[in-house]
Amino acid sequence: MTEVTTVEVTVSIRLSAPSGQVVDTAAHLAETLREALDVPAAEVVVDLPLPRAELRILADSRRVLHRGRDVELTRLEFDLLHHLCTHPRQVHRRTALMNSVWGATSFVDTRTVDVHVRRIRRKLGEAASLITTVRGVGYRVDNPFAVSVEHDALAG
Structure with a gap:
């Protein structure tokens, strides 16, 4: 059988x-x-x-696109945005961001994070609200569906 x-x-x-x-x-x-x-x-x-997110982070080529247009970010701005977006709905303390993004082991003014977030928001324009400020603590990405983090190595 x-x-x-x-x-x-x-x-x-x-x-x-x-x-x-x-x-x-x-x-x-x-x-x-x-x-x-x-x-x-x-x-x-x-x-x-599913609707495509208006903000796309192409991790492998280190590009950020908003509505299909390139958003020019510095290395640290890209790293900070990428870190926040790959860990959504979590509050990221400024000191923790300094350690994980900057690799800072000695004291560096945590207001450096604020300056970089402000620059990122300015460059993102309409998508600036993606990053939420948690007063006295740090930053958070509340809506992970507003951004798409993609690994684009195979996407010619």
Whole structure:
């Protein structure tokens, strides 16, 4: 007697369509695949696309894009923004940021962090509200969905 093993296969398809037609186009594609592969309807799942974050951090190439445009940051500004965005919803004390971003082991004025955050906010423009000030403590990124941190080494 032969034992039958069930294998699950997930196929991801990137589809471009006008925003008002995405759902209909995806549904049509799913129906076409369902018919071509003879797969029962209950087994085909179509996830709606997630909106792309307006602020993107391309970690490998050390670039920041806001609405597709480059945001010119210094090395420390990039490192600080990257650190805050990769650890969202956490309050980061100024002294801890000095240690983790600057690598400062001796006393350096923690107001240096404030100056860098102010510069980052100015350069981010409309996206400046991404970084929240926690009075007397430090900084936090409250909405991790407002920013996308990507590893772009393979993205030519």
